[in-house]
Amino acid sequence: MAEHLQRWGLASFVQDARTVASELVTNAVQHAPYGVVGIAVKYADGELRIEVEDGSPDDPAIRQPDGEGERGRGLQLVQCLSDAWGFQRKAHGTKTTWCAFHAPSATGGGD
Numbered sequence: 001m002a003e004h005l006q007r008w009g010l011a012s013f014v015q016d017a018r019t020v021a022s023e024l025v026t027n028a029v030q031h032a033p034y035g036v037v038g039i040a041v042k043y044a045d046g047e048l049r050i051e052v053e054d055g056s057p058d059d060p061a062i063r064q065p066d067g068e069g070e071r072g073r074g075l076q077l078v079q080c081l082s083d084a085w086g087f088q089r090k091a092h093g094t095k096t097t098w099c100a101f102h103a104p105s106a107t108g109g110g111d
Helices: 002-009 009-033 074-080
Strands: 040-043 049-053 084-087 095-102
Touching: 002 009, 002 040, 009 040, 009 049, 009 074, 009 095, 074 084
Parallel strands: none
Antiparallel strands: 040 049, 049 095, 084 095
16 A cells, blocks of 8 residues: 555655554454455545455444543544545445545546
């Protein structure tokens, strides 16, 4: 991912993009452990977008962390680090959870 971001002129987003991508993928693996998980990183029209698709029937929701444990912080991080996040159900039973960053003009575009 870092190479794509650097090529698109978005090197300043590498750390935050890695963090939110990791959190979104971790959530997908935890909540849809037997399905396929896919990730896409896109840049278009001044927006960097990270999408993670999974087969969990549950809608993602921000939760309170479970005390001393490590669970319940993922979407809070996504919300804090990105400019927007949400999810979309797909007709074939999967969902895509996404987050977006308002990004400066890049040196190139891409998917």
